[in-house]
Amino acid sequence: MSEPVHVDRYLDAKGQMCPMPVIAVKKAMKDLERGQVIAIAATDRGACRDIPAWAEQTGHKLITWDEQSGVFTFYVEKAGWEDE
Amino acid sequence: MTIDTERDTLQPAMDLDRLIDERVEAALAKRLDAMVAERIAKATKRDPAKRTAAIIASKGTLDMAYPPLILATAAAAMEMEVGVFFTFYGLNILRKGGPKKLKVAPIANPAMPVPMPNILGMLPGMTPMATTMMKGMFAKHNVVSVGELLKQAIELDVKLIACQMTMDVMGFKRKDLIDECEVGGAASFLSFASGAHTTLFI
Numbered sequence: 614m615s616e617p618v619h620v621d622r623y624l625d626a627k628g629q630m631c632p633m634p635v636i637a638v639k640k641a642m643k644d645l646e647r648g649q650v651i652a653i654a655a656t657d658r659g660a661c662r663d664i665p666a667w668a669e670q671t672g673h674k675l676i677t678w679d680e681q682s683g684v685f686t687f688y689v690e691k692a693g694w695e696d697e
Numbered sequence: 698m699t700i701d702t703e704r705d706t707l708q709p710a711m712d713l714d715r716l717i718d719e720r721v722e723a724a725l726a727k728r729l730d731a732m733v734a735e736r737i738a739k740a741t742k743r744d745p746a747k748r749t750a751a752i753i754a755s756k757g758t759l760d761m762a763y764p765p766l767i768l769a770t771a772a773a774a775m776e777m778e779v780g781v782f783f784t785f786y787g788l789n790i791l792r793k794g795g796p797k798k799l800k801v802a803p804i805a806n807p808a809m810p811v812p813m814p815n816i817l818g819m820l821p822g823m824t825p826m827a828t829t830m831m832k833g834m835f836a837k838h839n840v841v842s843v844g845e846l847l848k849q850a851i852e853l854d855v856k857l858i859a860c861q862m863t864m865d866v867m868g869f870k871r872k873d874l875i876d877e878c879e880v881g882g883a884a885s886f887l888s889f890a891s892g893a894h895t896t897l898f899i
Contacts, residue, residue, distance in 0.1 A: 631771070635771055639775070670776065
């Protein structure tokens with residue numbers, strides 16, 4: 614984590630266990646425009662693997678993530694689908 | 698003298714030809730590999746089966762109701778099209794008020810995290826006790842209930858299919874099951890599953 618990422622929406626999934634963080638982020642994605650960034654905060658350790666896997670499968674871009682005292686924050690940019 | 702000259706001029710030309718051939722071949726092989734990989738990647742990306750999951754939920758205990766619903770909701774969150782076929786005891790999950798009634802059996806379940814001989818699981822009251830314990834453990838760790846997972850599955854458009862044959866055998870009416878499910882048989886599940894790379898029997 615070097616520069617702060619511009620965040621359009623913040624999603625608090627702290628305390629939620631698998632599979633709720635990915636469900637929450639999938640639902641939150643609906644309200645975002647292409648190119649907008651969502652920050653997801655989670656405490657479920659499984660989310661470290663799940664959010665990147667979710668991003669890879671859905672095509673959204675995981676910009677970066679960080680961890681501060683047990684809270685993982687993932688920064689995901691919503692992808693556009695025009696090129697498909 | 699003349700022969701020598703001819704050979705001297707001919708040899709480099711042949712070497713050059715061979716060199717060109719080799720280079721072209723190598724470049725072509727490289728380009729072709731990249732093109733083929735690109736085409737395959739594009740095809741698999743478009744492959745709808747990669748984005749489809751077909752799951753069978755065949756168990757009706759509290760512990761075994763979780764895996765199909767967790768995987769179904771996670772797959773749906775990953776933008777996959779998901780169908781869950783509820784058959785045999787798994788059909789209890791789709792009964793109205795069913796998720797609340799699911800129990801975990803301590804008997805013949807040596808993995809049960811209870812420090813007592815497994816045979817005691819046969820005593821009256823042990824199943825409700827084990828069920829309460831497991832629900833407490835899940836709640837303590839913030840794991841959502843089976844009912845909540847089912848609600849999420851419905852919200853995420855997971856296709857819930859109730860097994861017609863099980864309904865007949867167990868005497869369930871359509872109205873005994875939640876409105877959001879549909880009713881089908883082995884063939885309708887298989888027809889759906891034939892278009893899915895991910896198929897799970899739980």
